[in-house]
Amino acid sequence: xxxxxxxxxxxxxxxxxxxxxxxxxxxxxxxxxxxxxxxxxxxxxxxxxxxxxxxxxxxxxxxxxxxxxxxxxxxxxxxxxxxxxxxxxxxxxxxxxxxxxxxxxxxxxxxxxxxxxxxxxxxxxxxxxxxxxxxxxxxxxxxxxxxxxxxxxxxxxxxxxxxxxxxxxxxxxxxxxxxxxxxxxxxxxxxxxxxxxxxxxxxxxxxxxxxxxxxxxxxxxx
Amino acid sequence: xxxxxxxxxxxxxxxxxxxxxxxxxxxxxxxxxxxxxxxxxxxxxxxxxxxxxxxxxxxxxxxxxxxxxxxxxxxxxxxxxxxxxxxxxxxxxxxxxxxxxxxxxxxxxxxxxxxxxxxxxxxxxxxxxxxxxxxxxxxxxxxxxxxxxxxxxxxxxxxxxxxxxxxxxxxxxxxxxxxxxxxxxxxxxxxxxxxxxxxxxxxxxxxxxxxxxxxxxxxxxx
Amino acid sequence: xxxxxxxxxxxxxxxxxxxxxxxxxxxxxxxxxxxxxxxxxxxxxxxxxxxxxxxxxxxxxxxxxxxxxxxxxxxxxxxxxxxxxxxxxxxxxxxxxxxxxxxxxxxxxxxxxxxxxxxxxxxxxxxxxxxxxxxxxxxxxxxxxxxxxxxxxxxxxxxxxxxxxxxxxxxxxxxxxxxxxxxxxxxxxxxxxxxxxxxxxxxxxxxxxxxxxxxxxxxxxx
Amino acid sequence: xxxxxxxxxxxxxxxxxxxxxxxxxxxxxxxxxxxxxxxxxxxxxxxxxxxxxxxxxxxxxxxxxxxxxxxxxxxxxxxxxxxxxxxxxxxxxxxxxxxxxxxxxxxxxxxxxxxxxxxxxxxxxxxxxxxxxxxxxxxxxxxxxxxxxxxxxxxxxxxxxxxxxxxxxxxxxxxxxxxxxxxxxxxxxxxxxxxxxxxxxxxxxxxxxxxxxxxxxxxxxx
DNA sequence: AATGAATGAGCGTTCATTCAT
DNA sequence: TATGAATGAACGCTCATTCAT
Numbered sequence: 001x002x003x004x005x006x007x008x009x010x011x012x013x014x015x016x017x018x019x020x021x022x023x024x025x026x027x028x029x030x031x032x033x034x035x036x037x038x039x040x041x042x043x044x045x046x047x048x049x050x051x052x053x054x055x056x057x058x059x060x061x062x063x064x065x066x067x068x069x070x071x072x073x074x075x076x077x078x079x080x081x082x083x084x085x086x087x088x089x090x091x092x093x094x095x096x097x098x099x100x101x102x103x104x105x106x107x108x109x110x111x112x113x114x115x116x117x118x119x120x121x122x123x124x125x126x127x128x129x130x131x132x133x134x135x136x137x138x139x140x141x142x143x144x145x146x147x148x149x150x151x152x153x154x155x156x157x158x159x160x161x162x163x164x165x166x167x168x169x170x171x172x173x174x175x176x177x178x179x180x181x182x183x184x185x186x187x188x189x190x191x192x193x194x195x196x197x198x199x200x201x202x203x204x205x206x207x208x209x210x211x212x213x214x215x216x217x218x219x220x221x222x
Numbered sequence: 223x224x225x226x227x228x229x230x231x232x233x234x235x236x237x238x239x240x241x242x243x244x245x246x247x248x249x250x251x252x253x254x255x256x257x258x259x260x261x262x263x264x265x266x267x268x269x270x271x272x273x274x275x276x277x278x279x280x281x282x283x284x285x286x287x288x289x290x291x292x293x294x295x296x297x298x299x300x301x302x303x304x305x306x307x308x309x310x311x312x313x314x315x316x317x318x319x320x321x322x323x324x325x326x327x328x329x330x331x332x333x334x335x336x337x338x339x340x341x342x343x344x345x346x347x348x349x350x351x352x353x354x355x356x357x358x359x360x361x362x363x364x365x366x367x368x369x370x371x372x373x374x375x376x377x378x379x380x381x382x383x384x385x386x387x388x389x390x391x392x393x394x395x396x397x398x399x400x401x402x403x404x405x406x407x408x409x410x411x412x413x414x415x416x417x418x419x420x421x422x423x424x425x426x427x428x429x430x431x432x433x434x435x436x437x438x439x440x441x442x443x444x
Numbered sequence: 445x446x447x448x449x450x451x452x453x454x455x456x457x458x459x460x461x462x463x464x465x466x467x468x469x470x471x472x473x474x475x476x477x478x479x480x481x482x483x484x485x486x487x488x489x490x491x492x493x494x495x496x497x498x499x500x501x502x503x504x505x506x507x508x509x510x511x512x513x514x515x516x517x518x519x520x521x522x523x524x525x526x527x528x529x530x531x532x533x534x535x536x537x538x539x540x541x542x543x544x545x546x547x548x549x550x551x552x553x554x555x556x557x558x559x560x561x562x563x564x565x566x567x568x569x570x571x572x573x574x575x576x577x578x579x580x581x582x583x584x585x586x587x588x589x590x591x592x593x594x595x596x597x598x599x600x601x602x603x604x605x606x607x608x609x610x611x612x613x614x615x616x617x618x619x620x621x622x623x624x625x626x627x628x629x630x631x632x633x634x635x636x637x638x639x640x641x642x643x644x645x646x647x648x649x650x651x652x653x654x655x656x657x658x659x660x661x662x663x664x665x666x
Numbered sequence: 667x668x669x670x671x672x673x674x675x676x677x678x679x680x681x682x683x684x685x686x687x688x689x690x691x692x693x694x695x696x697x698x699x700x701x702x703x704x705x706x707x708x709x710x711x712x713x714x715x716x717x718x719x720x721x722x723x724x725x726x727x728x729x730x731x732x733x734x735x736x737x738x739x740x741x742x743x744x745x746x747x748x749x750x751x752x753x754x755x756x757x758x759x760x761x762x763x764x765x766x767x768x769x770x771x772x773x774x775x776x777x778x779x780x781x782x783x784x785x786x787x788x789x790x791x792x793x794x795x796x797x798x799x800x801x802x803x804x805x806x807x808x809x810x811x812x813x814x815x816x817x818x819x820x821x822x823x824x825x826x827x828x829x830x831x832x833x834x835x836x837x838x839x840x841x842x843x844x845x846x847x848x849x850x851x852x853x854x855x856x857x858x859x860x861x862x863x864x865x866x867x868x869x870x871x872x873x874x875x876x877x878x879x880x881x882x883x884x885x886x887x888x
Numbered sequence: 889a890a891t892g893a894a895t896g897a898g899c900g901t902t903c904a905t906t907c908a909t
Numbered sequence: 910t911a912t913g914a915a916t917g918a919a920c921g922c923t924c925a926t927t928c929a930t
Contacts, residue, residue, distance in 0.1 A: 011913075015914080037344075040898085040899065040900080041899080042900090051917060052916085054916070056900090057914070057915075132403070155427060156427055157427060161427075164414075165426055171393060182354075182389075186385060187382075199383070201425045203425035204377055204422060205377065205379060234889090263924075263926080273891050274926090275893095276890050276892095278925090284925060455893095456892090481703035481788075494894075495896060496895085497893095500922065505922085506922090576847070580848070599870055601870065605871070607852060608858075611841065611848075611849060625798065626802070636830075639827060643869065647868040707905080717911065718904090720912070727904080728905090
């Protein structure tokens with residue numbers, strides 16, 4: 001899936017980049033406050049610091065703004081994520097660090113992530129597919145890490161379980177944004193990382209207890 | 223938080239209920255297909271089987287439609303959920319059953335749940351709060367169940383962990399709808415219940431270590 | 445070529461007809477004054493006596509207004525034309541009467557004809573073809589009349605000449621509108637009919653002179 | 667009527683002439699393809715080979731482009747027309763040659779003529795009058811020729827008839843462009859010249875038949 | 889209680905024109 | 910002279926809402 005081309009009437013690539021950064025920044029703020037549909041292109045232009053005419057020198061349609069946001073959010077996430085990584089870790093420590101770094105990036109970019117998360121479904125066709133694919137590529141990053149742990153014997157999982165685990169990690173991150181009205185009232189990001197990591201790795205803590213055997217039989221789905 | 227009053231020009235309560243059921247049904251379908259903002263009130267009226275004028279005899283504004291949907295979705299979920307419950311179970315068995323029943327209700331009502339989930343943020347003020355509160359009330363249902371297990375010694379959790387666990391359960395259910403483009407391609411609802419329950423209870427399976435074989439065979443659904 | 449369907453949100457056919465008549469009347473006046481492109485839909489609505497919203501209850505796009513005008517102009521022309529015809533005439537008298545009646549209808553409907561004539565090229569696709577075909581159908585009316593005269597021995601013409609003669613008649617009529625800035629200053633419609641008919645039938649009057657035969661040879665193009 | 671002054675920021679007259687020629691050439695092509703109103707100034711600039719800023723160094727407004735086109739079309743027509751003339755002919759032969767040459771110039775410059783013909787009504791005020799006057803000056807060329815023939819006894823016409831005859835000649839030429847969708851499918855320019863000349867000089871050919879006198883009386887409009 | 893024609897504020901978008909470089 | 914980024918008035922069109930019937 002190729003990156004969708006957003007048309008611009010302006011030739012200077014530097015300027016395009018600069019203006020689009022302004023647009024994305026303005027859009028993230030406005031989309032967060034009022035949502036994509038209730039934000040007008042004029043508001044985006046104004047918040048970006050230029051006129052509606054200028055806005056349309058850098059985009060082809062309102063939807064392009066949303067696409068620009070989604071596209072850049074993934075890049076920002078991946079960039080910042082990479083910056084948080086300690087490459088010296090291995091095994092479960094490394095896995096936990098990858099996940100925690102991800103949570104922390106989502107926290108740092110929560111407005112951006114939330115906008116992307118809540119509005120990407122409003123994209124159409126090409127753009128939508130491109131964004132969905134970027135999402136899958138993020139999932140793959142966790143897959144790789146998990147598989148390493150499995151191959152090294154730190155974890156035991158079927159492929160199916162691994163796949164679902166990745167979904168759960170991703171969603172645990174998103175959750176920090178889309179349920180922020182409640183979870184961010186209840187936890188700091190530090191605490192959230194700690195608790196959520198434990199819950200991802202150990203679940204509800206069944207096996208932390210002594211009489212594991214008893215409980216084990218109870219787990220079975222009827 | 224009181225139920226928000228949706229104004230109607232019509233007196234007959236029976237008729238109001240009947241018409242609003244039609245409206246909700248029509249809206250769920252349309253909102254799923256095109257989203258709340260891209261669906262027009264005319265379309266809702268037509269799909270409901272009456273005129274735009276009649277529609278406005280039973281609602282005060284477009285937002286009321288969304289509110290009606292969200293409100294009724296919670297009721298439907300709770301109703302169907304109750305219907306799936308086997309009141310004879312206890313302990314962890316009961317907890318698992320509550321969660322699985324919840325997953326299955328979400329699956330049965332996935333269009334409804336998805337609409338509510340993706341659009342409730344478009345509600346404003348009073349209505350929004352009411353819906354958020356309903357969400358919290360669902361969380362409380364899991365809290366109650368989990369606390370029972372804790373009190374009975376089946377689980378060991380701090381209050382903080384319990385709270386997060388409830389969020390995770392709820393989100394695991396929602397996930398079945400808002401990631402359906404990928405998860406419903408990968409799993410049946412049966413398999414999803416099984417795997418997700420295991421992951422909620424045991425996490426990534428760190429502690430499965432020693433008698434791994436034993437456990438794995440036991441867990442599998444026949 | 446089928447009549448293009450102009451979409452309407454209104455169900456009452458009587459009302460549609462009435463409103464569209466208002467629209468056509470308003471549009472003819474405005475298009476005459478300022479041209480199609482410089483006339484705004486809001487102006488058409490206002491001149492029609494209703495709001496922009498109502499205008500769009502009866503058309504699908506601005507182009508539909510132009511199409512409505514073109515379509516109705518042909519019908520008006522044909523109607524009024526038929527009304528002017530004396531069916532008792534025959535031979536050249538009848539032919540002359542058909543042409544003169546046509547000129548007089550064009551005069552009576554000159555605003556309408558001019559609008560159609562000057563703007564029909566702005567129609568696109570289906571609508572354009574439909575209008576061109578209506579034009580051809582008018583040409584056929586003259587073809588039929590001329591052929592009758594030829595068959596009855598009143599005129600001698602090849603098919604090629606007949607065809608061109610029809611174009612010339614049609615254009616002589618249109619001319620009364622698209623050159624009205626000059627011809628209507630110079631002639632009354634009565635005089636125009638008289639002179640133009642003579643010129644169509646006799647040309648520059650070469651043969652009005654005595655030694656007609658001589659001159660005929662001179663006329664031929666080398 | 668004076669030539670309208672088109673403002674330019676540039677001093678060098680040679681450059682002005684050169685750039686305006688580029689503009690006219692580009693505009694003729696674009697106006698033919700999409701019409702004056704649907705062509706943007708940017709497109710004209712691009713097609714001319716320079717930037718929008720440069721375009722506005724040589725014109726004052728979009729309408730000036732149209733004026734430039736109309737103005738130059740007349741000049742081109744007159745130039746090429748003069749080039750086709752055999753000055754040795756006299757009498758009716760000369761008249762026919764003048765008309766045929768005119769037809770052939772219109773054919774050679776049909777894009778230009780059509781653009782001028784279909785869009786000159788979009789000019790305003792001064793420019794419009796100037797163009798209309800140029801049109802009248804062309805008419806005068808035919809008047810002069812016809813009057814020579816009349817004075818020399820080759821034709822017999824009243825002033826009124828002469829005037830209308832000139833309109834008819836002019837329009838016969840324009841017709842080759844504005845009805846080209848049909849007439850150029852039916853005739854070559856050679857054939858068109860031949861047939862149209864015959865029809866202009868002899869009309870429908872009433873008098874080609876024996877009893878010319880009889881018919882003449884019939885022609886008269888009552 | 890039901891209808892649907894009417895309304896008009898407001899949206900996304902275009903494009904002729906300007907002016908600093 | 911040439912450039913092209915910036916501007917914003919103005920356009921075509923939509924749609925939630927009202928109200929006379």
